[in-house]
Amino acid sequence: MTEETQHDLPESGPNLMVLKGIVWGLGVLILMGLGLVAWKISQGPVSTAPREDLALVIEEGDRIVSSSMDNDQLIAVIERDGMPHRIMIVDMRTNEVKEIPVERRVP
Numbered sequence: 001m002t003e004e005t006q007h008d009l010p011e012s013g014p015n016l017m018v019l020k021g022i023v024w025g026l027g028v029l030i031l032m033g034l035g036l037v038a039w040k041i042s043q044g045p046v047s048t049a050p051r052e053d054l055a056l057v058i059e060e061g062d063r064i065v066s067s068s069m070d071n072d073q074l075i076a077v078i079e080r081d082g083m084p085h086r087i088m089i090v091d092m093r094t095n096e097v098k099e100i101p102v103e104r105r106v107p
Contacts, residue, residue, distance in 0.1 A: 031080060056097075 058064065058078055062085060067076040074090040087100040 056090070 026073055055067045056064070056076065062078050062080050064076050065079040065084070067074060072092045074092060076090070077084055078086045078088060083104060084102045089098045089100065092094070
């Protein structure tokens with residue numbers, strides 16, 4: 001190349017300083033983003049399902065011996081003095097509670 005066609009790039013100047021600032025800024029943003037992703041991964045899985053808390057009030061001496069979910073209903077068997085006492089059915093959509101007493105049969 002001849003000196004007339006050769007274009008020397010400036011080694012410094014306002015345009016190069018702006019370009020360096022943009023590159024450094026993007027690099028910092030990328031590193032911050034990677035740090036955020038690493039932090040979120042270290043937190044572990046998070047459940048996205050809505051959580052509903054429901055308090056079942058039982059009497060003293062009662063205990064829940066088994067429970068299960070059937071569609072949107074929670075079914076719990078309540079025991080008193082070692083024998084089934086009642087069954088509670090809770091509709092999780094409406095929070096309606098039904099109690100069904102269990103008849104005690106003496107053999």
